[in-house]
Amino acid sequence: MSALGGVVRGGLGRRRVQTLVMALTVTMAVTASVLAAGLVVASRAPFAHAFARQNGAHLTVRADGAKATAAQLAATARVPGVTAAAGPDPVVSLRPTVEEGSGRGIPPGERLPPLTVVGRDQAGGGVDRADLTAGAWAAGKGQIVVNADGPPFAIGDRLTFQALPGRPTLTVVGRARSVSRTAGAWVTPAQATALVAPGASRTYQMRYRLRAAGTDAEVARARAAIAAALPPGTLDGAASYLKTKLAAERTSATFVPFVVAFGLLGLAMSVLIIGVVVSGSVGAATRRIGVLKSLGFTPAQVARAYVGQALIPAAAGTGLGVVLANLLSVPVLRQAEDAYGAGSLTIAPWVDAAVAAGALAVVAATALVPALRAGRLRTIDAIAVGRTGRATGRGRGPRRLLGRLPLPRPVSLGLADPFTRPGRSATMIASVVLGTVGVTFCAGLALSLHSVQHGLDHRSPGEVVVRADGPPPGGGPARPPKPADPAAVAAKIAAQPGTRAYFRTGRAQIGVAGRAGAVNAVAYEGDSSWGPYTMISGRWFRSAGEAVVPTGFLRATGTRVGDTVTLTNEGRSAPVRVVGEALDLSDEGMTVLTPAASLAGLRIETEPGSVQFNVDLAPGTGVRAYLASLNGVLGQGGPQAQRNTSEASTTIIAMDTLAGMLTAMLVAVAGLGVLNTVVLDTRERAHDLGVHRALGMTPGQTTAMVLTSVAGIGLVAGAAGVPLGLALHARVLPAMGESAGTGLPAGALDPYGAPLLAALLLGGLAIAAAGALLPATWAARIRTATALRTE
């Protein structure tokens, strides 16, 4: 072995703790960096990537099996412009109910929205290859695979279809994701056929990939060509991927600002922590470097030896970090998949390679600087470093000053310690600041998201809703009940004991003067002042002629609160004054909320199936008893009263979970940074600790001294990190709202209260103390006689 190799090996063997610490640091930093970079990369056009990987369907059509044969449908694969096709697969639209113990949070027996069930014998195929995210594909009778982006069904849940003869029950055997959103659930073709109601005609689904599908017009042309190749009236529905793409991209765009913010924080912290630990451990070897020089090593040889000594544990840590990151990426990216609705995401191999190379480069660079500096020191000075202790003169002023404060001596000694190594303390502060920024930002994000969710729940207030059932989208065996007379329903609700207040809404399509295309009008009847939407600005309407609109409407029409817009219908017009901006993300915010009387001049009728009553109950009224009583009065076959359950947005749940996981990662890396630095510090100060102990410092006092050595850092980091976290939140949240196409209510923009801010200010202290606890315990257990012999 060469002399240099011997030096490297000896250095690694003699400083096992530092070697371990360095490997651990690099492991954590690489793990965080790979995850952070992987997430940032996965956030770039996730829909487009997933769509390409799944060979997504540009066009999905629904065909009437009574008008065309399966062979005729299959032949449409050869229509000009179609590059690939899948189907015909039987499709039915059914409303399931869940059995007792199934469907987390969904009341047993409650009829769920219609589910498009497609009969496919495999997840793959030439078009629309669904990703199985859990369980297995349906292989036989009684089995169903649900869409991972649909209701929260778990493997083993049982769904019953009440409207079918014999009320068949299917068991969920898998969860899958199709970015083309071609189905709500999949069964075998035979099972799909068995689910067709007696007397109903069979319907089929065909999925196509098109040569040109960049615009609505191109997709429409393809649809027309396919329709022309089939007997007239065969197609009774079609869906373009462009609408799904728009919604998915809007959702993923909402995530991108905060994922990028977390990613950059993680990367910055990793570089910082690698830098401080590596330069610290090389710097601590100055005396040994002096000895090597006295034996004839050149500065260049010394530098090579110490870079090598740093790179060996770093390489081990890098390898481990890459493996760990890829393992951890499974749950983290699963959340991102849920958020983006974008099939299975993985860490790109080039991210692994780039992060590994970057980490090793940072290690080499940060080791090289102190190694060269020590290599260039006069040999006698380098040797003297270990003997003369830390008499650098740094931190003496603060130490003297703090020694005069009426504090226990271990506390004042600890508080003064960061001043002895200002560079190292500054990097430790920086890493705790980044951790505090992450915690502050995440806490604010979670509160803001809950505020948005809570705000969205206000769109349908009250404990009870009574809905007029509409036809299931796309048709199917379930036939809509005949809509009841709204006035009669209103009278029954009004007469029902326990009703405190209620109002009725109905929807219609109207025009807006100066803008092409239709917008939704929601017409209110009755007093809705008890249940307004969450307002972003302005106020809820009070009388006819006033309207409230979401941000999307204001932006699309170029209007502001206070302006008057003219609503139109078949040549008639009705001006309304916009008095408020409401929080609503549905239909891209193209909705006008106004008293029904505002629309009287348009002579428009609301869609019967859209009528809904929102009912607020008197205090002390039991919901279950009220529902039973009211449904008894409403009778069978008509509108039914239901408990008004808030919709937990899967996007918000995914954001919450993802933010929580990323914050935990940032805090872990920050804590590890503190741990590593304090380990280095206590190792270097082992002799001083021994002197303290010989003079009578108890283990408890030693622990207190080490912990207080990071307390000041924690407090400073908290004081700096919280405002930075607030600033990040103030920048990212509006960007997320912008991506979602909405302004945000004040409660979402500023969710921090004084108690939370106070707690967050102590967050830096908590991170620092947690990181220092282990080395403090080690320092307290140090053997005095051994420590006194330490150089």
Place this chain on the structure above:
Amino acid sequence: MTAPIIEMRDVSKKYDAGRPALDRLDLTVDTGEALAVLGPSGSGKSTLLNLVAGLDRPSEGRVTVAGLRIDGMSEAASARYRRDRIGMVFQFFNLLDDLTVEDNVLLPARLAGTSRDEARERAAELLDRLGLQPHHARAYPGQLSGGQRQRVAVARALVNRPALLLADEPTGALDSASAAEVTRLLAELNAGGQTLVLVTHDVALADACATRTIELVDGGIHRDVRGGTVAR
């Protein structure tokens, strides 16, 4: 008759499977004595000192200092014991370089909970008694000569008025003038009633200070004589 301040009974210390550093040693030191412990390297001198200081525990036997059994003490209890009952002086001073002379001397008193004012009064008195000027109190150890540093170390060891002063090669890192200065100081302290245990190779120190000298060989007491004449 004076009471024994150190009683070691049947004390052995083994670090590994080899020969014990101390082997079934019995030793009694009376209050007011100045005991010099001589012996070649590896004879067990430092081990003996560490056991008396509560820095280490014997493998077997009992160690009692100032009426307190210290061989089975917890780390916290032995720290309190060192703080309250003994003072230690080391060959390389072991002053904390980033504290002023005064803060070094104050440290054991402050750890013991003595008020700063009271401790400063005591430190000033000690520094004066040990021949250090008031301006030395504000200096840092690196600015002092070896002899001055060792006097600071002695002042620090005495600040809590210990019953026993332990010194490990107190002149080992000093030039001859400084060594003589420290030797004289220790002799004066003992003359004033301070019990001393000196571990040393320095025969002159033993001659000048010790009222009794023992020589350790292979972990046992080879010779035990009154005065500092064992090596002659």
